Amino acid sequence: MEKITLAMADMLEDEVLALTDKYLAEGKDPKAILDAYQAGMTEVGKRYEAGEYFVSELILAGEMMQAGSEKIKPHLKGSSAGGPNKGRVLIATVEGDIHDIGKNIAGTIMELAGYEVKNLGEDVKISSIIEEVKAYKPKLLGLSGLLTLAYDPMKAVVDQLKEAGLRNEVKVLLGGSQIDEHILKYVGADIFANDAMTNVTYLNSLG
Numbered sequence: 001m002e003k004i005t006l007a008m009a010d011m012l013e014d015e016v017l018a019l020t021d022k023y024l025a026e027g028k029d030p031k032a033i034l035d036a037y038q039a040g041m042t043e044v045g046k047r048y049e050a051g052e053y054f055v056s057e058l059i060l061a062g063e064m065m066q067a068g069s070e071k072i073k074p075h076l077k078g079s080s081a082g083g084p085n086k087g088r089v090l091i092a093t094v095e096g097d098i099h100d101i102g103k104n105i106a107g108t109i110m111e112l113a114g115y116e117v118k119n120l121g122e123d124v125k126i127s128s129i130i131e132e133v134k135a136y137k138p139k140l141l142g143l144s145g146l147l148t149l150a151y152d153p154m155k156a157v158v159d160q161l162k163e164a165g166l167r168n169e170v171k172v173l174l175g176g177s178q179i180d181e182h183i184l185k186y187v188g189a190d191i192f193a194n195d196a197m198t199n200v201t202y203l204n205s206l207g
């Protein structure tokens with residue numbers, strides 16, 4: 001798996017995809033391949049921060065992750081333990097943020113676990129999220145954001161849910177690699193996820 005991580009970090013798309021095909025054919029755990037991708041992305045982020053990589057590398061890394069995820073998706077189905085129609089989940093990347101790869105993966109995994117998932121996309125206005133909570137009535141609202149500037153729109157969503165009298169109707173999850181206890185508290189959400197499985201465990205616990 002480390003080979004995939006290193007190939008992704010070095011921008012070797014052909015190698016990433018060839019290794020993915022090889023590991024899937026060998027019956028390796030598809031979730032472990034996704035974890036290896038994420039570790040590669042973390043390294044890309046570090047190189048970007050160090051000034052070694054630029055936005056073009058971020059774009060390429062995003063494309064690699066999307067292309068690889070498409071290969072992995074059909075294999076995740078078999079490993080899902082869930083049944084159909086366990087409840088509704090609404091997901092969105094908040095206003096000002098266009099990072100959607102992790103949210104889409106989390107959405108797919110929740111679908112495979114038996115939840116009905118509505119994905120509003122990225123850079124979604126606060127008012128659109130509130131309207132959709134009213135109309136769709138999800139049991140969980142998953143707000144995703146990777147930028148520091150995503151925290152305030154996340155907080156605004158929670159505040160407006162309160163103002164609309166909807167806060168007790170829906171659990172709010174924050175998704176993103178940098179989300180921690182402090183941000184959770186600041187936003188006033190119920191739980192956070194730095195991976196795509198915490199949410200499924202949480203949803204199952206809600207009954």
Ligand code: B12
Binds near residue numbers: 045048061102175
């Ligand atoms: C790929 C990428 C991009 C791509 C995004 C493509 C896309 N369609 O998403 C592009 C090139 C467009 C991009 C743009 C920018 N990016 Co960018 N990007 C990244 C990068 C390298 C990887 C993100 C990623 O996809 N990771 C892989 C996924 C699988 O992981 P994940 O998102 O964390 O998701 C997992 C969990 O967090 C969780 N999760 C996430 N969401 C959800 C939702 C739910 C409901 C659940 C349950 C779970 C969940 O589950 C996922 C699966 O395990 C990160 C660095 C990093 N390592 O995170 C920088 C990073 C996020 N970007 C950064 C920056 C600065 C930018 C730009 C501002 C650059 C610029 N100057 O233009 C723009 C922002 C534009 C905007 N307005 O949003 C910074 C953010 C810094 C900050 N603190 O604000 C980072 C951290 C890079 C860095 N180290 O500086 N970026």
